[in-house]
Amino acid sequence: xxxxxxxxxxxxxxxxxxxxxxxxxxxxxxxxxxxxxxxxxxxxxxxxxxxxxxxxxxxxxxxxxxxxxxxxxxxxxxxxxxxxxxxxxxxxxxxxxxxxxxxxxxxxxxxxxxxxxxxxxxxxxxxxxxxxxxxxxxxxxxxxxxxxxxxxxxxxxxxxxxxxxxxxxxxxxxxxxxxxxxxxxxxxxxxxxxxxxxxxxxxxxxxxxxxxxxxxxxxxxxxxxxxxxxxxxxxxxxxxxxxxxxxxxxxxxxxxxxxxxxxxxxxxxxxxxxxxxxxxxxxxxxxxxxxxxxxxxxxxxxxxxxxxxxxxxxxxxxxxxxxxxxxxxxxxxxxxxxxxxxxxxxxxxxxxxxxxxxxxxxxxxxxxxxxxxxxxxxxxxxxxxxxxxxxxxxxxxxxxxxxxxxxxxxxxxxxxxxxxxxxxxx
Amino acid sequence: xxxxxxxxxxxxxxxxxxxxxxxxxxxxxxxxxxxxxxxxxxxxxxxxxxxxxxxxxxxxxxxxxxxxxxxxxxxxxxxxxxxxxxxxxxxxxxxxxxxxxxxxxxxxxxxxxxxxxxxxxxxxxxxxxxxxxxxxxxxxxxxxxxxxxxxx
Numbered sequence: 001x002x003x004x005x006x007x008x009x010x011x012x013x014x015x016x017x018x019x020x021x022x023x024x025x026x027x028x029x030x031x032x033x034x035x036x037x038x039x040x041x042x043x044x045x046x047x048x049x050x051x052x053x054x055x056x057x058x059x060x061x062x063x064x065x066x067x068x069x070x071x072x073x074x075x076x077x078x079x080x081x082x083x084x085x086x087x088x089x090x091x092x093x094x095x096x097x098x099x100x101x102x103x104x105x106x107x108x109x110x111x112x113x114x115x116x117x118x119x120x121x122x123x124x125x126x127x128x129x130x131x132x133x134x135x136x137x138x139x140x141x142x143x144x145x146x147x148x149x150x151x152x153x154x155x156x157x158x159x160x161x162x163x164x165x166x167x168x169x170x171x172x173x174x175x176x177x178x179x180x181x182x183x184x185x186x187x188x189x190x191x192x193x194x195x196x197x198x199x200x201x202x203x204x205x206x207x208x209x210x211x212x213x214x215x216x217x218x219x220x221x222x223x224x225x226x227x228x229x230x231x232x233x234x235x236x237x238x239x240x241x242x243x244x245x246x247x248x249x250x251x252x253x254x255x256x257x258x259x260x261x262x263x264x265x266x267x268x269x270x271x272x273x274x275x276x277x278x279x280x281x282x283x284x285x286x287x288x289x290x291x292x293x294x295x296x297x298x299x300x301x302x303x304x305x306x307x308x309x310x311x312x313x314x315x316x317x318x319x320x321x322x323x324x325x326x327x328x329x330x331x332x333x334x335x336x337x338x339x340x341x342x343x344x345x346x347x348x349x350x351x352x353x354x355x356x357x358x359x360x361x362x363x364x365x366x367x368x369x370x371x372x373x374x375x376x377x378x379x380x381x382x383x384x385x386x387x388x389x390x391x392x393x394x395x396x397x398x399x400x401x402x403x404x405x406x407x408x409x410x411x412x413x414x415x416x417x418x419x420x421x422x423x424x425x426x
Numbered sequence: 427x428x429x430x431x432x433x434x435x436x437x438x439x440x441x442x443x444x445x446x447x448x449x450x451x452x453x454x455x456x457x458x459x460x461x462x463x464x465x466x467x468x469x470x471x472x473x474x475x476x477x478x479x480x481x482x483x484x485x486x487x488x489x490x491x492x493x494x495x496x497x498x499x500x501x502x503x504x505x506x507x508x509x510x511x512x513x514x515x516x517x518x519x520x521x522x523x524x525x526x527x528x529x530x531x532x533x534x535x536x537x538x539x540x541x542x543x544x545x546x547x548x549x550x551x552x553x554x555x556x557x558x559x560x561x562x563x564x565x566x567x568x569x570x571x572x573x574x575x576x577x578x
Contacts, residue, residue: 363464363494363558364433371429379464393465393492422429426438 011312011320012405019045019308020403031373034408034415039191039219039352039399040377041241044305048244051304052297063296064270064287078296081303082286088306089217089236090227091253098252098259098286099299103218104141106237106252107185109289110214111145112265114183115152121263124212128154131180133211135160135168135197136389137190140382142216142237146185155182162389166193166342173205181211188236189219189350192383192397193342194325196220196350203232212258218242219350223321223402225314228253240298244402245305249298252289259285266291309402317402321351324400324409328353331413338416341395354381354397357416360423362394368419369396374412432552433495434545436503441495444502446509450488455572459565461557466493468501470565474513474573482513482577487566494558496549501562503543513570519543520563520570526550527559 017023020043027033035043055077061070063078079094086094100106117124126132132146132155150157160176161169177184184206189196203213215236220226222243228236235258240249254262264271264282268291273281282288309317326346332338337358343349357365366378377397380387387393398412453471460467468491474482487505491498504523508516523543526535531551535544549559 361494363466363496363555367432367552367555368429384465387465393467422433423438426430426433426435 011316011402012324016312017403017405019047021046023403027373027375028371034372034374034411036398036400036404036408036412037375037377038222038401038404039242039397040381041247042222042244042401043403044244044246045308047308048246048301048304052246052301055297055300060297062293074296077300077303078294081299081306084303084306085251088226088310089221089238089251089253090229090231092229093256095284095286096253096256096259098254098289099294100237100250100252100289101248101295102241102250103216103237103239104250106250107141107214107216108145109252109265110235110237110254111149113262113289115149116263116265118263121261124262126150126153126155126182129180130155130182131158131178132156132183132185133158133160133176133181133206134185135187136162137168137193137195137197137383137386138185138187139191139216139218140384141218142185142187142214143385146183156180160186162386166195168195168197170198170202173202177202177205177209177211179209181206181209183214184211185214185216187216187219189217189224189352190342190383190386191219191352192354192381192386192395194349194352194354195343196348199233200231207232217253219352222309222317223314223351224318234258240302240305243302243305244308245302246298249295249302251302254285256285259289262289264288264291268292270294312402320402320404321400322346322349324404324406325349325351325353327406327409328398328400328412331409332416335413335417335420337420341390341392351400352397353399354395355416356392356395357420360419362396364423365396365416365419368422369412369415372411372415372418374408374415376412432548434548436542436545437499438495440499440502440542444491444498446487446489446502446505447491448488449490450486453486453488454576455569457565457568457572459561459568461493461497461561463557464494466497466558466561467491468493468497468562468565470501470562470569472566472569472573474577476577477512482573484508484511484513484516487569489562489565491562493561496546496555497558497561500543500546500559501565503541503546504562504566507541507543508566513574516566517570520567523563524560527556 059073061074063075083094114124212234215233217236217238221238236253241247271291273283341354362378455472470489473486477483526533
């Protein structure tokens with residue numbers, strides 16, 4: 001989408017920033033913190049911390065068991081959070097939301113469950129002759145689990161490459177997605193390039209050959225209205241801690257009719273129907289995929305984060321992020337010797353701005369930015385093959401949150417120019 | 427810590443014109459080290475010779491390194507410090523460098539032993555750069571262990 005200056009007065013405003021106490025602190029000898037690393041992990045508003053504290057203080061108990069009021073209340077909070085998340089991402093029913101330890105756990109859950117499939121669940125099984133398709137822009141969390149599934153089962157890994165203009169190479173889709181394809185696993189938004197692949201089109205192409213689609217939605221859910229049902233993806237994974245929620249909780253979304261026959265990955269308490277000494281049967285989703293004590297407190301806090309984002313309005317959240325992205329692309333591109341690793345305009349793009357500075361290694365760029373109080377990520381951002389594709393070992397990356405401001409983008413650009421001056425002058 | 431101290435002139439000089447760079451023959455051990463968080467890597471070769479006293483001496487250290495200025499300069503300074511030394515003395519320097527770098531600033535480094543490498547003392551203030559400074563030294567440590575085994 002083409003984004004021009006958008007009137008979203010609330011976001012990045014003093015009122016919103018006041019909800020995030022960490023933004024008031026200084027770093028490196030009194031410099032105001034300019035936190036531009038929300039794509040790695042976002043800061044948390046007070047209401048999320050309060051929700052966690054209130055739950056622990058007044059309602060905490062083991063969920064889904066116990067013949068006491070506290071257990072009922074805790075269960076209600078936990079299931080209430082599930083319903084909030086379900087509505088937030090366009091699930092058809094709360095049972096399509098599985099709470100996990102994080103997006104990495106969600107993606108491994110799917111990959112291992114596929115690997116466990118036999119009998120009634122044969123449609124999920126993969127083996128020799130089958131193909132799993134990923135893309136060259138995947139985060140390692142949506143690449144390595146599929147490499148491992150192929151290694152365990154004898155299936156073949158294939159991928160969409162990348163073009164010189166930082167998009168998926170879709171010049172020959174039918175050569176990549178074939179009748180042998182069993183799984184298409186792809187990101188909804190590159191955590192480095194910002195590129196948005198055409199998820200709905202690729203999902204339709206995968207479905208035409210009977211393949212299942214697994215979406216890594218970690219980067220998109222925090223700043224864009226999400227409707228998994230409309231996208232028609234079969235499974236989707238995202239993290240709590242990138243969307244103003246806590247660490248230790250993530251989500252696996254799955255179409256209910258698929259979850260109903262998908263075999264479990266982790267087994268044990270809370271996921272069984274009847275247990276005998278020699279075998280067991282399993283209850284219906286989502287509990288079948290939530291063995292052991294789930295991250296109850298974190299899920300409740302994630303529900304509060306969803307409320308906070310919903311109050312801000314996801315349309316505003318997206319417009320704000322893209323406004324800052326436009327400013328960053330403009331400001332950084334204007335510096336001689338700085339290039340964007342990703343599309344240079346906001347068209348069909350999300351708010352991750354990775355960049356390279358001629359003659360200065362990203363680690364050294366990050367060090368000078370840090371000295372100016374500007375927190376960015378440096379390295380390969382868990383997307384090593386992507387960096388290799390573009391002939392670099394690492395990049396610097398700025399990402400934005402609901403609390404980020406245009407002044408902070410200006411501080412980033414100034415700090416990059418300052419880093420260039422520092423290394424040129426010595 | 428000021429950036430001028432972290433990026434001391436000696437460090438920038440070495441990163442811009444690294445000493446003993448490039449891979450050379452012959453060699454007795456070769457190792458490869460990677461920093462998985464940033465993708466920096468170094469391939470290092472060590473050539474040793476048996477001295478008059480029977481101990482091993484570092485005849486040559488050559489390397490191919492990809493990385494930030496701290497990691498590039500660190501491996502370069504290291505080669506100056508260990509080439510021509512007995513392997514035992516080189517390993518003492520390595521231990522002293524590692525102690526200084528991981529001391530969080532408590533250990534300024536022994537200049538008699540470490541020479542120019544004390545310029546890296548400032549790195550100890552930045553935990554996320556410690557791995558950069560140690561990359562080449564770790565490669566040398568492994569190569570030295572390999573060379574000792576094959577010479578035994």
